[in-house]
Structure formats: C-alpha cells, structure tokens
Amino acid sequence: DQQVKQNSPSLSVQEGRISILNCDYTNSMFDYFLWYKKYPAEGPTFLISISSIKDKNEDGRFTVFLNKSAKHLSLHIVPSQPGDSAVYFCAASGINNAGNMLTFGGGTRLMVKP
Amino acid sequence: DTGVSQDPRHKITKRGQNVTFRCDPISEHNRLYWYRQTLGQGPEFLTYFQNEAQLEKSRLLSDRFSAERPKGSFSTLEIQRTEQGDSAMYLCASSSEGTGAFFGQGTRLTVV
Secondary structure, X not given: OOOEEOOOOEEEEEOOOOEEEEEXXXXXXXXXXXXXXXXXXXXXXXXXXXXXXXXXXXXXXXXXXXXXXXXXXXXXXXXXXXXXXXXXXXXXXXXXXXXXXXXXXOOEEEEEEO | OOOOEEEOOEEEEOOOOOEEEEEEOOOOOOEEEEEEEOOOOXXXXXXXXXXXXXXXXXXXXXXXXXXXXXXXXXXXXXXXXXXXXXXXXXXXXXXXXXXXXXXXXXXXXXXX
C-alpha cells in the first residue's frame, strides 16, 4: 500500500519557466510534509516543508502548496534553473509515526533544459 | 559539524558475507533513522533511535539486520549473510524535535 505517490516519474521544463511537481497521499494522519532533492550517488537534501495547519509555504524560488481536502501537495520552482535538475521526493510524517519517521513517494526526475 | 556522515560510501561484498555500516549524526540531534533506497524507488524506513533506544523497526528489517546506537551518538547497521536482494543505498538521517530529517550521503552496497 503506497501511502505517498508521485505519479509523474519525470518532468522536462525549459530554463526560466515554472516547474510543478505533484504528490498525493492517502493517510489522513499525515500532518507534516517535506520535499527533498537528490542528486545521483548522494543522499536526499531537504528543500522545504509544510505543516498541515498551513496551505502554502514559500522559500525563495520554492513554494509548496498543500490541499488537505484533496490530500495533494505540489512544489513550484520559479524560475527553473539547470542546476535544479535532480530527482525530487515528497515525504510525509504524522503524529502516529514514531519519531516523525518519513514515508516517501517514488520520486520525480526533473530536467531543466538551458 | 558538517552534517550526517556515513562510512563507507561504497561496499562490494560477496553473498553470504557480513557487512557493517556506520553513521555519525549531527551532534545535537537525538533522533537517528536508517532508510534503504533501491533504484527507481523512494527511501524506505528501516529503523529509528531516540538517543540509544531503538523505538521502531520496519517489517523490512529481517532477522539478518541489526542496528545499534550504543551511546546515543553514532549508529551501526549490520547485515549478516548478505543476499543479492540486499543491494541498495543505505541512508542514515538525524533530526531533533521540531526539525526535518537531514540525510547523509549514503552507503551503496553491492552484493555479488
């Protein structure tokens, strides 16, 4: 049972345009959501997070939107840069998860073309 | 403190051998996690420590796997009698109350 899903395995965007990465979850007990970026042969790097009490969180070029009723979150990157090319994972945790352990989606590979 | 450190970065071992990986978390973090990632998948939770206590273990953690955090600082993950299906990236992460999890660079295990 996959509780966190990223339905797009890959996304290609032109430099300067907006990248939108999507994530859906099924567990209504999740109350904290994170996005991680991963380069090959490296561990995931934390990007941005959002608590379920909010519907938007912004940090520079990165904005995460949360729609609790739809159990959907998205990451917007504006403007996209070639250095953003990586695999992006969304992750979720909840009050019932021991120590806030994370459940990850399968990842979306973003390619930003110059 | 430069972040979560894992050693070794890469390990190639023959099937049936035992391997041990080490993780040094961010010093002020009392929570430590092990995850496993296979190709094309997101990381999967294996186990969680709060200080030296192992509080949660995933069903993925078979009897051949054991993790320790003896003094509440560094942690080790041992795999006994390795199998080809154990080939994966093993990721360690640490956090404290109110922070997100910060990951190390991982140990890539290849069982031949």
